[in-house]
Amino acid sequence: MNRFSYARAKSVADAVRLHSVTPGAEFLAGGTNLVDLMREDVMRPAAIIDITRLPLREIEATKGGGLRIGALVTNSALAWDARVAERYPLLAQALLAGASAQIRNAATVGGNLLQRTRCLYFYDPATCCNKRAPGTGCAALDGVNRMHAIFGASEHCIATHPSDLCVALEALDATLHVAGRRGARTLPFDSLHRLPGHTPHRETTLADEELITAVELPREGYAQxxxxxxxxxxxxxxxxxxxxxxxxxxxxxxxxxxxxxxxxxxxxxxxxxxxxxxxxxxxxxxxxxxxxxxxxxxxxxxxxxxxxxxxxxxxxxxxxxxxxxxxxxxxxxxxxxxxxxxx
Known part of the structure; x- marks a missing residue:
């Protein structure tokens, strides 16, 4: 693991500010993906900005009849929330299908949305991977690609997104709330993740310093x-x-x-x-x-x-x-x- 600086954000605005003035920074929430990648020398952030103390752990009803889920709500807390189980059971099922209970207890909603691919070549620094090292090639194209993409891939990357939660949020037409240097904005969940194209290392449409603050579910939960x-x-x-x-x-x-x-x-x-x-x-x-x-x-x-x-x-x-x-x-x-x- 590389050496890095550490700062704890005092507010959402402070987290955005720290990230925008710190080259090579990464946000730390549950750490279930980031820390693994750092241990494997796949990601080498120059700085870690700890957001775990921010007030983003609430699940609240919205005026439109849906639910607003704070980005730091854990996967376990979301899966077992009575309102989610009753009104959005599809979401609860997806969460309980992913990872062990120990990981769900630590992993956060925001972190789950931004987790990196589990492609074995991405995880191996000795192999070619355009996502990990742009311009080096994609070893999966002619390698072991049993787990890889059959839709939307390119000659630069055929990796898949590993999240179960994201698949359910896509089906439910969720909305994201994001904070950045230019203020807060919302975006449809469908517009968060990018297809690889020529730049597979750019996985989302978020600006570098932007932070997901909440996920909003619509009234329609398909509970029946x-x-x-x-x-x-x-x-x-x-x-x-x-x-x-x-x-x-x-x-x-x-x-x-x-x-x-x-x-x-x-x-x-x-x-x-x-x-x-x-x-x-x-x-x-x-x-x-x-x-x-x-x-x-x-x-x-x-x-x-x-x-x-x-x-x-x-x-x-x-x-x-x-x-x-x-x-x-x-x-x-x-x-x-x-x-x-x-x-």
Whole structure:
């Protein structure tokens, strides 16, 4: 681990100021990703700005009927919050499908959104990685790429975003609150993460000094028909080969609104809104319409030889997610009954 300076921020404004005047600085919240990367010599920040004492740990109702979640709320606190379990059980399922209880107790919502890829070449400083060292190449292109992207990749990077939480937030149409030198702003969750293109080391649309302060959930939580289906090599805390976050509003047997996002398949949570719109108005159990939707989503896939199996896996996972979302649920099972499966 490299030597670095340390400062503890006294306020959100102080955190932004410290970062903006300190070259090579990184914010420290739960540290479950940053500290690992520093130990592995993958990230070498010149300065650490500790934000753990900032007042960003509240979960509050909004005037619009949603919930505002402070960026320092832990994953465990969010997953087990009664309002989340009742109104946004998809979010609770996704959180409980990711990592161990010990990690969830430390990891924060803001940190989860900004965690780095788990690509094995990114974690190995002896290999080529444009994300870790721009311009050096991407060893995964012709290497071991079983876990890598089938959507939105480029010749410069085919890594995937590892978060389960982010996939659920994409399906729920969440909004982010951000603080920076130019003041506070909000942005749709879908606009946070970038596709790799020619600059895979630039992973988000945030300015360097900007700090996520909160995540806001809309009123619609799809509490009646939802699932988080996570397919992975083993059920014990493995990252997703493919995951599906699905929420539906069903009225008179028809799909009236829905959000469906895929994880483990791209540099960001992957969602095909145009294909979703073609499902609106169909019967919720219209298997042929759902299969056409799944076919439309995977039609844009561009896999490598090592992960071509993910295309059919994703298609089948989407169909299964709709089946699970419509299945009757035992009372009290909304938060805990996740759709975790081994591939």
């Amino acid at each position: 028909h939802f699932t988080y289906l996570k397919l992975r090599d083993r059920q014990s805390y493995a990252f997703a080969l493919v995951s599906v976050a699905l929420g539906m509003r069903v009225e008179d047997g028809e799909m009236r609104a829905l959000g469906c996002a895929l994880g483990g398949v791209a540099h960001k949570p992957w969602r095909d809104r145009e294909a979703e719109q073609r499902l609106i108005g169909h019967a919720a159990d219209d298997t042929r319409a759902i299969e056409r939707y799944a076919d439309a989503v995977v039609a844009h896939a561009d896999p490598r030889p090592g992960n071509a199996f993910k295309v059919d896996l994703a298609r089948r996972a989407i169909v299964r997610a709709f089946e699970q979302a419509l299945a009757p649920r035992a009372e009290g099972a909304s938060a805990e009954g996740s759709g975790e499966e081994s591939a």
